[in-house]
Amino acid sequence: AMLPIWASDLRGALLGFGVLLAADAAGISRAEILPRVFLALWGVVCLAGLLFSIAFYIHTTRTVFNRRPNLNLRTYWRHLMITRPLETMWRFLTAPLRVQPDFQILGEVRTGTTSVAARLRDLGCIGPFSPWIAPLASDKESFYFIGHYFGWVHPYTYRMCFPLKITMWFRRRVLGRPSPVFDACASHLNAPWAAALMRRACPEAALLVQLRRQREQHVSWWKLEMGAQLWAAGMGMGQDFLHEGYPPRSFREALELSRSARVRALYEEGERAGARLAAFGGMRCARLPERLLPFPGGQLAAFEHMGHYTENIRRYADAFGMGRLAFVEMSELSQPGGADLAARRIAALVPELARLKRVNEASGSTVASDVLLPKLNSSPELPPDLEPTAADIDSLSAHYATENKKLCELIGRELGWGKPSPTSSTEKSSVAPGPATAQRAAGG
DSSP states (O other), rough: OOGGGGGGGHHHHHHHHHHHHHHHTTTSOOOOOOHHHHHHHHHHHHHHHHHHHHHHHHHHHHHHHHHHOOOOHHHHHHHHHBBBBHHHHHHHHHHGGBBOSEEEEEEEETTSSHHHHHHHHHHHOOOOOSSSSSSSTTTTOOOTTTTTTTTTSSSSGGGGGGEEEEEEHIIIIIIIOOBBBEOOOOOTTTTTTTTHHHHHOOOOOOOOOOOOOHHHHHHHHHHHHHHHHHHHIIIIISSSSSSSSSSOOOOHHHHHHHTTTHHHHHHHHHHHHHHHHTTTOOOOOOOGGGGGGSSSSOOOOOOHHHHHHHHHHHHHHHHHHHGGGEEEEEEHHTTTTHHHHHHHHHHHTTTTHHHHHHHHHHHHHOOOOOSSSOOOOOOOEEEEESOOHHHHHHHHHHHTTHHHHHHHHHHHHHOOOTTTSSOTTTTTOOOOOOOOHHHHHHTT
8 A cells, every 4th residue: 555645755754764863862772883874874865855856846836837936835845745756866766777668648638648548557557657646647647758857858767757677577477467568648749859759768669649629629728727727826836927928818818829939939949959859879968948848838838739730740650650650539538438449559559568458358357348438637617717718719620620631631530520519618627626637737
């Protein structure tokens, strides 16, 4: 069983260090060399963890939450309670001893990646490490190539997010259990630098792209991200945003921002940065500038580039080959057995996953395949003044009409996105914003 959050990672280390100090001061522990050395080492670990945690707080407040960090101890503590600083450090130190993933779920965001990842874990797949303690992010998405780890995106250390080689050897060879490893960071599809870097990191990986009509995807992302902004303010991060005019005050302003020349230039810069970093042969500095993270121009400046699936997919097709990509559309996932359809399509490209499915079938441990995919990450309800207008939503169909024709030609199938939307553009959810909402809005 997992430790309670207050007793895990740096929080538990600090608590234990305090107990040891108190015991030593009270004379309960003998003042021998070994105990004193052990205490000193423990103190060094705690100090390193604290310094890392403070740096991570500053970095993610500026990039993930788009704000200038304040020096409020209460806000820092709340941030510490949803992060894993010591485990992150340990994983970077042991990165050479870890495996790379067998396949990727690339996104786009708000296309059901959380639900598909949960289904794959039920089958026996192994998800990645996440620096965030959030139920919808843990064992689902790494946030690696979108720069959550101080902008560090070197392909070699990407393996820090995955299990140890010895662990995988034991599972696969000794236990005879196929164990496909995956990452489902839904922000990777849109990140213009990620394809080149991912190709260097795991060139044999298969890729699953999940698609959703832009008008529905955009509204869902707007609601999730605005909910995350409200939650961050409630956590004490305040309203001191890095850039004037951010976040946009309305859905229409966000669309206009995402189509601006400034944001387009940032995406072009990001693509050049990815090509340059992927060309590095050794462990040279591979950090992305803060202005690109985790989305160039900010999460709410990403709509236009999210909506151009063709451009995003082609980057991965150029890097991996079109034959390594599988596709599933949101309406397919919404049908009974939708998650298993996605699993079958990616299993056709991943031998380890295909073996796992055969082992499950032979042992009779398969999960019912005809169930509806649960909706695990609903968008929060927003105040009426933040809700997108019907006119703005309806304008998206015409805006992306040409793009969607190109997309259908690229993937070789008709998506039917020219037909009326099956769901209301003003559909709401009763899910309130919270830590999981905030971390998923940060990148998946």
